[in-house]
Amino acid sequence: MVAISLPSRRILWCRSGGCCAICRSELVIPSKTGKDDPSVVAEEAHIVAQSPQGPRGDANYPGDVDHHENLILLCRIHHKMIDDQVNEWTIGKLRGTKSSHEAWVAERLRATPQRTQLIPDPGVPNPEDVNFDLIISGAQLWNLLNGASSWRFSYSQEGAEEEVDEMVGMLDELSDWADISGDIIGLRRQRETAKRVEEVINRAAEIGYVFYARELALLITGGAYDEPWPWKQVEVHVPRATVLFEQVAEHMKSAPADDGERTPAADQEPQ
Numbered sequence: 001m002v003a004i005s006l007p008s009r010r011i012l013w014c015r016s017g018g019c020c021a022i023c024r025s026e027l028v029i030p031s032k033t034g035k036d037d038p039s040v041v042a043e044e045a046h047i048v049a050q051s052p053q054g055p056r057g058d059a060n061y062p063g064d065v066d067h068h069e070n071l072i073l074l075c076r077i078h079h080k081m082i083d084d085q086v087n088e089w090t091i092g093k094l095r096g097t098k099s100s101h102e103a104w105v106a107e108r109l110r111a112t113p114q115r116t117q118l119i120p121d122p123g124v125p126n127p128e129d130v131n132f133d134l135i136i137s138g139a140q141l142w143n144l145l146n147g148a149s150s151w152r153f154s155y156s157q158e159g160a161e162e163e164v165d166e167m168v169g170m171l172d173e174l175s176d177w178a179d180i181s182g183d184i185i186g187l188r189r190q191r192e193t194a195k196r197v198e199e200v201i202n203r204a205a206e207i208g209y210v211f212y213a214r215e216l217a218l219l220i221t222g223g224a225y226d227e228p229w230p231w232k233q234v235e236v237h238v239p240r241a242t243v244l245f246e247q248v249a250e251h252m253k254s255a256p257a258d259d260g261e262r263t264p265a266a267d268q269e270p271q
Contacts, residue, residue: 138198
């Protein structure tokens with residue numbers, strides 16, 4: 001059975017405004033402590049079932065049952081309700097509900113004067129004070145990318161063209177993994193993904209690249225958001241090791257000259 005494609009999922013979520021099409025409750029619940037990830041309580045429900053034997057199933061359905069036009073975003077309660085009460089929640093009624101809800105979301109967005117933007121979270125260190133950490137394992141990088149709201153990659157373009165092209169391909173793969181991180185459920189699948197990310201890091205090292213990354217805690221405001229919403233952004237920088245060494249050497253050259261004085265070991269402050 002073919003899974004719902006990423007473009008269809010994105011269109012469904014955007015047009016639904018992240019709300020249940022029946023009760024219009026928000027389907028991503030933020031953490032009150034700020035230490036946990038938000039909870040997703042949404043379900044992407046089929047109007048015509050995937051299986052002919054399912055709720056509102058139709059063996060002769062002419063279209064793609066996994067297309068966004070045949071999907072409706074619901075909370076878990078209303079997903080179960082429409083599948084239990086198929087005589088009330090017919091194909092026609094669900095399509096009307098979906099259309100009405102998406103029109104409501106569109107009108108709400110048009111009526112919102114403030115544009116959507118990302119701002120620093122005042123409750124955490126300013127992004128300018130957050131350093132990049134050296135990435136030494138796939139698990140370390142995957143823990144950052146897994147569940148991120150957005151991510152940005154940058155890389156050195158010095159060196160052989162084929163190596164730069166290979167590096168770009170590996171970053172595209174990492175972006176794809178981050179894109180579907182919400183669908184990678186279970187410890188085994190998480191571990192397998194982290195191992196693949198480690199293979200990417202190791203291959204990058206073989207062709208002369210090193211990975212650095214940092215996580216920024218931001219807030220998204222404006223648009224359909226009545227209140228600022230937590231937003232995790234991950235930034236990954238992949239310089240060439242040779243370029244990095246040159247920058248360190250240049251920095252050391254520009255550092256103040258050592259006057260030769262040393263503090264006796266007994267008088268040094270503990271680190």
